[in-house]
Amino acid sequence: GQNIDQPTEMTATEGAIVQINCTYQTSGFNGLFWYQQHAGEAPTFLSYNVLDGLEEKGRFSSFLSRSKGYSYLLLKELQMKDSASYLCAVNGNYGQNFVFGPGTRLSVLP
């Protein structure tokens, strides 16, 4: 079967750092994607990992360990606008669909 797990909700303070974890078990692996989704809007792409290690992109970084089936999204210098749902998605096979986790709703407090 295919399963992706994330914490349901997280809360952090403006200016802080937060790490959102994702664990996955899928029949294949062709990359792990992180998307941000504000309420009522389209999911927007944040980052992509296909090899082990850390990918840094401004305030956002994403880490992958394929042997552990584990990824995290790190958000630094949190801003109020970062309050959103963060979706972990795995592409099991090239050219095919994403399998999504349930999403983590992050609330950034002043």
Added chain:
Amino acid sequence: EAGVTQFPSHSVIEKGQTVTLRCDPISGHDNLYWYRRVMGKEIKFLLHFVKESKQDESGMPNNRFLAERTGGTYSTLKVQPAELEDSGVYFCASSQDLGSAYEQYFGPGTRLTVT
């Protein structure tokens, strides 16, 4: 460049009625995906088009759902007859073939409510 667009943004219909959702992908994107998110659940895959051909429709819940992509441009998803459990947000996404890795661009979704 215009993003993925979906129409309508909201639809409220009665059980037993028919609804057709439309998705316009980013121009030039051969891959088009339909996903659905029902209340409190994760986004789930419905089907995948490559140009006008159905590549994978393993996620379609039953034969009340019919998707088409005539001409390989926009796609429609028809639900007939609609049932209460069909309520949710239907997302469309598109991508182009960039080799071994590619990003899917999502539309804003159509919120379907069946009463």
